[in-house]
Amino acid sequence: MKKALITGITGQDGSYLAEFLLSKGYEVHGLIRRASTFNTQRIDHIYIDPHMPEARLFLHYGDLSDSGQLVHIIYNIQPDEIYHLGAQSHVRVSFDMPEYTGDITALGTTRLLEAVRRSGIKTRFYQASSSEMFGASPPPQNEKTLFYPRSPYAAAKVYAYWVTVNYREAYGLFACNGILFNHESPRRGETFVTRKITRALAHILAGKQKKLYLGNLNAKRDWGFAPEYVEMMWLMLQADEPDDYVVGTGESHSVREFVEKAFSYAGIEIEWKGSGTDEKGIVSSLKENLDIEQRILNTGDVVIEIDPRYFRPTEVEHLEADITKAKNKLGWQPRTTFDELVKIMVDYDMKFTGLKPIGEGIKTCMEKGFCYTNHEYSK
Ligand code: NDP
Ligand code: GDR
Numbered sequence: 001m002k003k004a005l006i007t008g009i010t011g012q013d014g015s016y017l018a019e020f021l022l023s024k025g026y027e028v029h030g031l032i033r034r035a036s037t038f039n040t041q042r043i044d045h046i047y048i049d050p051h052m053p054e055a056r057l058f059l060h061y062g063d064l065s066d067s068g069q070l071v072h073i074i075y076n077i078q079p080d081e082i083y084h085l086g087a088q089s090h091v092r093v094s095f096d097m098p099e100y101t102g103d104i105t106a107l108g109t110t111r112l113l114e115a116v117r118r119s120g121i122k123t124r125f126y127q128a129s130s131s132e133m134f135g136a137s138p139p140p141q142n143e144k145t146l147f148y149p150r151s152p153y154a155a156a157k158v159y160a161y162w163v164t165v166n167y168r169e170a171y172g173l174f175a176c177n178g179i180l181f182n183h184e185s186p187r188r189g190e191t192f193v194t195r196k197i198t199r200a201l202a203h204i205l206a207g208k209q210k211k212l213y214l215g216n217l218n219a220k221r222d223w224g225f226a227p228e229y230v231e232m233m234w235l236m237l238q239a240d241e242p243d244d245y246v247v248g249t250g251e252s253h254s255v256r257e258f259v260e261k262a263f264s265y266a267g268i269e270i271e272w273k274g275s276g277t278d279e280k281g282i283v284s285s286l287k288e289n290l291d292i293e294q295r296i297l298n299t300g301d302v303v304i305e306i307d308p309r310y311f312r313p314t315e316v317e318h319l320e321a322d323i324t325k326a327k328n329k330l331g332w333q334p335r336t337t338f339d340e341l342v343k344i345m346v347d348y349d350m351k352f353t354g355l356k357p358i359g360e361g362i363k364t365c366m367e368k369g370f371c372y373t374n375h376e377y378s379k
Contacts, residue, residue: 001056005077007031007064007112008085012187013128015042017083017230022046022056024234029077031062031070031086042187045375064108070115074123081237083126084112087157090191091132094153095313106156106163113167113175124237125175127164130157131222131248131319133179139220139320142246143179150314161244168242176236178229181248181321184341185226186348186376193255194223194345201262202349204303207296211303215310217256217279220318222248225336225344227370235330248321249334259304261342265358266350268297270304277306340364348376 004021008014009030021028032040040047040059048055060077062069064086074082087105088094094101109127116123134141135150149155161177168175188195193214203209224247232247253261256272259281263270271284281304283297297303326332336344340361347361362377 001025001027002081003027003029003077003079004081004083005029005031005074005079006083006085007108008087008128009059010039010042011085011089012042012185012189012226013183013230013233014083014085015046015187016185016227017085017233018043018057019046020227020230020234026056028057029073029079030057030059031064031073032059033063034061064104064111067111067115070111071118074112074115074121075119078121079123081124081126082112082116083128083233083237084109085128087128088153090189091151091153091316092310092312094151094156098152101152102156102159104156105153106159109160110163113163113173116173117167117171123174124242125164125167125173126233126237127160127175127177128233129161129164129177129179129244130154131179131181131246131321132316133158133161134319135316139252139318140250140322141319142322143244143325150316151312154316165244174237174242176239176242177244178233178236179244179246180229180232181222181224181246181319183224183226183229184345186345186352187226188345194258195349197255197259197262198342198345198349199353201266201346202353202355204297205266205350206353206355208353211305212259212281213305213307213310214255214259215307215312216315217259217306218254218317219315220252220254220320222250222252222320223258223338223341224249224334225341228334228336232326232330232332235332239330243329245326245330246321246323247326247332248319248323249338250321250323251338252318252320253338258342261339262346263303265343265346265360268303277308279306280304335368336364351377 088101132154136148184194200212267287343361347357
């Protein structure tokens with residue numbers, strides 16, 4: 001039985017990856033941080049008592065700031081594969097906490113790589129690199145595009161990218177960088193823009209929230225569906241040679257388009273008035289035949305406003321992946337469209353908020369056989 005260690009197992013990607021590796025027959029170990037409240041909600045459904053003979057998921061306390069514990073864990077587990085997903089992963093927050101972000105997101109990677117080297121084990125290493133590293137470089141971006149980071153987070157990821165390449169070249173470690181573009185899901189953290197939008201929409205429909213406050217509506221991102229992206233992480237570590245890959249959909253949309261698509265799916269058409277910080281999203285019409293609680297909304301209601309606090313000191317305007325290499329070398333390509341992704345997330349947040357989902361998103365997941373999301377919808 002192969003063993004994998006996942007840092008960041010409690011996050012969006014870590015939880016999907018753990019499910020995926022368990023489904024492939026792996027014994028999965030995860031690094032978790034001690035917190036005063038439970039932080040394992042995303043993996044509770046796959047966790048069973050480690051005393052049970054069938055247990056294959058094991059959790060270990062540790063932190064990316066604690067080298068000694070990283071060496072201890074790696075030496076004791078002797079994993080065949082390490083997926084390094086742990087990070088301070090929020091770009092806006094990295095402007096507030098630049099030093100901490102550098103410590104965890106950049107140096108944390110060195111600590112983990114050093115733990116591998118010092119423990120003397122033979123393993124394969126995946127580094128969660130990011131499209132944010134391309135920053136101000138114009139789209140489409142591929143493996144040869146110049147890095148031009150626009151935040152402390154992106155700068156930390158550039159460091160982590162290069163230190164991973166260095167351990168590959170200096171010590172012959174089988175180490176890969178997956179340069180992943182934005183990927184979302186019902187498990188996306190609530191403060192990232194897609195989930196913030198779908199969750200607020202559900203809350204507005206349920207009468208629990210009046211308005212959604214957003215920052216820059218014009219930024220464009222290449223948004224894909226997270227469960228598909230963790231499969232690519234695994235594929236990279238199964239290849240004959242270690243290499244770095246761009247992973248995305250090849251299509252980009254603005255934050256504004258995401259808002260319009262989500263609200264329209266729920267039967268609400270939005271009209272934009274004003275510009276800059278005065279811009280407002282106003283209900284221009286309501287479809288009448290949808291079985292949702294939209295009676296609390298009226299045409300003319302202001303549902304979206306701009307709050308400058310969500311602007312970034314330096315923004316990344318446009319990311320769009322060129323995934324030629326991933327397609328040609330690993331045969332990977334995305335299966336979920338932007339339209340489907342939005343519907344999957346809206347349906348989930350409606351269900352979570354106690355509303356009846358519209359259903360097209362759930363249908364997509366069932367038809368395409370995403371075992372991962374069945375769990376979310378059956379909760
Ligand atoms: P999340 O923010 O959902 O998860 C981050 C994980 O890192 C959590 O498990 C968190 O633990 C853990 N973590 C944070 N700080 C520490 C620390 N000091 N020590 C140990 N663990 C820590 O991120 P995603 O799942 O979305 O992303 C996974 C990785 O991929 C990240 O490195 C991210 O930067 C990168 N990435 C993500 C993309 C995306 O679109 N999602 C795109 C490209 C790259 P806790 O639950 O306790 O907070
Ligand atoms: P990003 O994701 O910064 O691309 O990083 P996020 O969803 O935070 O922002 C995307 C774009 O939306 C704009 N925006 C807002 N963003 C947030 N969070 N909140 C708002 O209210 C808001 N209004 C507009 C942002 O300015 C930005 O342009 C994500 C993370 O997962 C990183 O870890 C990962 O590396 C990259 O994706 C690829």
